[in-house]
Amino acid sequence: MIIGKISILEYYNLLNLNQDLNIMAKTIEEINEKIKSRKVVVLNAEEIIDYVKEKGTKKAAKEVDVVTTATFGPMCSSGAFINFGHPDPPIKMTKVWLNDVPAYAGIAAVDVYIGATELSETEGMNYGGAYVIEDLVLGKPVKLRATSYGTDCYPRREIETYITRDTINQAYLFNPRNAYQNYAVATNSSNRTIYTYMGKLLPNFGNANYCSAGQLSPLLNDPYYRTIGIGTRIFFGGSQGYVSWYGTQHNPGKERLANGTPCGPAGSLALIGNLKEMSPQYLKACTFHNYGVTIFMGIGIPIPVIDEEMVEFLKIKDGDIYTEIFDYSVQRRNKPSYGKVNYKQLRSGKIKINGKFVQTGSISSYPRALEISNVLKKEIENGKFYLTASVAPLPPEEKYSSLDILSKEEL
Amino acid sequence: MIKRKLVLSFPENIVTKPITYKLVKEFNLEFNILRAEITPNMEGKMLIELRGDKAQIDQSIEYLTDTGVSVQEAAKDIIIDRNQCVDCGVCTSICITQALILDSKSFKLKFNKDKCILCELCLDCCPVSAIKVYI
Ligand code: SF4
Ligand code: SF4
Numbered sequence: 001m002i003i004g005k006i007s008i009l010e011y012y013n014l015l016n017l018n019q020d021l022n023i024m025a026k027t028i029e030e031i032n033e034k035i036k037s038r039k040v041v042v043l044n045a046e047e048i049i050d051y052v053k054e055k056g057t058k059k060a061a062k063e064v065d066v067v068t069t070a071t072f073g074p075m076c077s078s079g080a081f082i083n084f085g086h087p088d089p090p091i092k093m094t095k096v097w098l099n100d101v102p103a104y105a106g107i108a109a110v111d112v113y114i115g116a117t118e119l120s121e122t123e124g125m126n127y128g129g130a131y132v133i134e135d136l137v138l139g140k141p142v143k144l145r146a147t148s149y150g151t152d153c154y155p156r157r158e159i160e161t162y163i164t165r166d167t168i169n170q171a172y173l174f175n176p177r178n179a180y181q182n183y184a185v186a187t188n189s190s191n192r193t194i195y196t197y198m199g200k201l202l203p204n205f206g207n208a209n210y211c212s213a214g215q216l217s218p219l220l221n222d223p224y225y226r227t228i229g230i231g232t233r234i235f236f237g238g239s240q241g242y243v244s245w246y247g248t249q250h251n252p253g254k255e256r257l258a259n260g261t262p263c264g265p266a267g268s269l270a271l272i273g274n275l276k277e278m279s280p281q282y283l284k285a286c287t288f289h290n291y292g293v294t295i296f297m298g299i300g301i302p303i304p305v306i307d308e309e310m311v312e313f314l315k316i317k318d319g320d321i322y323t324e325i326f327d328y329s330v331q332r333r334n335k336p337s338y339g340k341v342n343y344k345q346l347r348s349g350k351i352k353i354n355g356k357f358v359q360t361g362s363i364s365s366y367p368r369a370l371e372i373s374n375v376l377k378k379e380i381e382n383g384k385f386y387l388t389a390s391v392a393p394l395p396p397e398e399k400y401s402s403l404d405i406l407s408k409e410e411l
Numbered sequence: 412m413i414k415r416k417l418v419l420s421f422p423e424n425i426v427t428k429p430i431t432y433k434l435v436k437e438f439n440l441e442f443n444i445l446r447a448e449i450t451p452n453m454e455g456k457m458l459i460e461l462r463g464d465k466a467q468i469d470q471s472i473e474y475l476t477d478t479g480v481s482v483q484e485a486a487k488d489i490i491i492d493r494n495q496c497v498d499c500g501v502c503t504s505i506c507i508t509q510a511l512i513l514d515s516k517s518f519k520l521k522f523n524k525d526k527c528i529l530c531e532l533c534l535d536c537c538p539v540s541a542i543k544v545y546i
Contacts, residue, residue: 072497074538199501200536204422206454207504284497286538296497296538349503349512356423361504363538365497366518 008252008396011224011260025307028389031065035383042302042380044373045069045216045314052315060315061308066380066387069221070235070300070372071213073364074286076197077177077248078295079115080133080275083169084144086110087161092154093146097121098132105146109154113174116285116295128293130285133173136165137237137278171275173237177247179299181219181267182323185210185341185360187353190329195290199363201328205353208325211363214318214343216373218301219267221314223260225252227303229390234271235300235376237283240385241273251400260313263322263340267394271299282372298368300376304387318343325353333402414462416445416485418530419475421455430478431459438471439463446528448508456507458485458528485529488545491522495541502533502542 006014034040041064043051048067052060084093086109096105096112100122103112118129135142141162150157165171186198187208194201199209214220222228232243247268254266282298305311323346325338338353345351346360379385421430435442441462448456461468472482491511498520500513510526511533513519533542 073499199538200505202505202532204454209501209504284539287540288538289535294538296499347513347518349509359504359507361502362500362513362518365499366513367498370518 006258007256008224012396025061026065026305028304028387031304032386034065035380035386038381038383040065040380042066042068042377044370044377045221046370046373048311048314049215049317052311057308057311057315060311061305064305064311067221067303067305067314068300068373068376068380069213069216069218069303070298070369070376071179071217071364072282072296072298072368072372073211073213074197074288074294075175075178075180075297076117076294078133078173078175078297079113079129080136080171080173081111081113082171084110084112084163085167085169087156087159089156090154091146091148091156091159092151093148093159095147097145098142099127099135100143100145101127101129101132103129117293119293125287125290125292128285128287130293130295133275133295134280134283134285136171136275137283138280139165165276173241173271173273173275173278174244175271175297177249177268178271178297179218179247179269179301180212180265181217181223182262182321183211183265185323185325185346186328187325187338187358188329189327189336194329195288196328197288197291197294198328199288199361205356205358207361208351208353208358209361209363210323210343210346212321212323212343213364213366213369214321214347215316216366216369218299218303219269220261220321221316222303222310223256223262223313225267225394225396226310226313227306227390228269228301229393231388231391232301233386233388234273234302235282235298235372235379235385236271236273236278237275237298238279238281239273239275239277241271243269243390244272245270246394246398249400250394250398252394252396252398253400257320257322259316259320261316261321264324269394282368296365298372300372302376302380302385302387318347325351412462413465413468414460415468416458416460416529417472418483418485418528419457419459420481420483420530421457422479423454430475430480433474434461434471438467438474440467440471446508446526448526448528454507456528456530458530483530486531486544487529489522489524489527489529489531489533490543490545491520492541492543495539496520496537497539497541499538501538502536505533505536507532
């Protein structure tokens, strides 16, 4: 076991030096064999904590094969690709609306991307892309309207019709940034109520909101991305989906504790999965008042217990994971910090900021995440879900840039 | 003689001032505290019923506002739609009387109606509109 406060790059270097010491206790193939013969032992990321406490790391590594992690929270960077099929005469759609929500049509004739946060042109924040996606999952009819300039091969200039999940060809979610590895706590020092993507924040430190599944969270249980990588099969909104890439703003270089977990948003995942197989229980449109529309995504990731070191990461509990409190009333990229807290404190319902007790609220749902970890556990136990080795690792190093306002000469 | 149900919010620095006493003494109002939640170091909240002369009630509200107390008409009933609720818990940070809390074991939302002072602060904080008000 490598201990001490180390960055992800140092971790990878040490791992290379210790290559021969790092004998794999179990391979993915072995675990899948056990799934096949129904002998696999699966625990969720909450159960593993007490299991290790009772039986120790060695025994846990030997006896447990898979730990299921999960999260259920609003994830703005989400959306769906849809192919409608061709009408007769055909159309090269250039502007598209689904239930009056604009979809991006700058790709092939009847392909679009509908983003979760896109607002309705008629209902504003009460409806948006996330609600269109939810309605499709629910099997509800959705009004499709499109216009075009017409070409020789695509003469039609407009169309208005209704679609459902079952009338369209493909519909898959491709979410560029989901399952963030930790997030900040938001509070408000100003003297007015503010409405943010972290919820309603009352004046004078009236409350503080946080957003992570903590000890259940996928990337907090595999902080150095040893098992989760590109190609990993996951539970995605009720379907079996995949990690398709590292997420946008993936920032593995973030400061870490000795247990490997970062103290704020670090790694992230780009995910892909079939909308037609998703369930409204694990995907839900929502609106943050005066902020906008977004979507609750339910994600579960199985972590193979490949060796003892993996157990050391998996046994992480809320009290071991820290995050930082920021003042969201400061409308700048860099917000003042009010120190660090752990998730046990946050989940207790109140924390202290500047000597004052402040009530806390969670934006991501712990009970729903726990439910997902148990559903995934059952699927693995019943031989319905097999593990995959990743095709390529998530990058251990990635530039995290900000957007500066520059002239061409200053670049 | 009229009757009004109001929600008063006290900023932390004036929580302890004997404001209520003054309402009775100076404005000659019948005054009934239906529910109250005052914690040191935090904002205080009170659901009150005032009975008295309309002009006197208006004056007392003016007095309260001047002292820094925010005054709001009380709603009739708050309902949580369990079919919509996803148990995120974001509403629990808004509810100062802790009528809305997360169960300490399951972290599921619990709504204790007896503690609710109908301040309506939680209404616009629920991302899935599971909190409803009856006026
Ligand atoms: S904010 Fe809404 S969804 Fe979240 S716990 Fe409260 S009532 Fe339920
Ligand atoms: S109205 Fe909402 S915030 Fe106010 S006391 Fe009742 S439950 Fe709590």
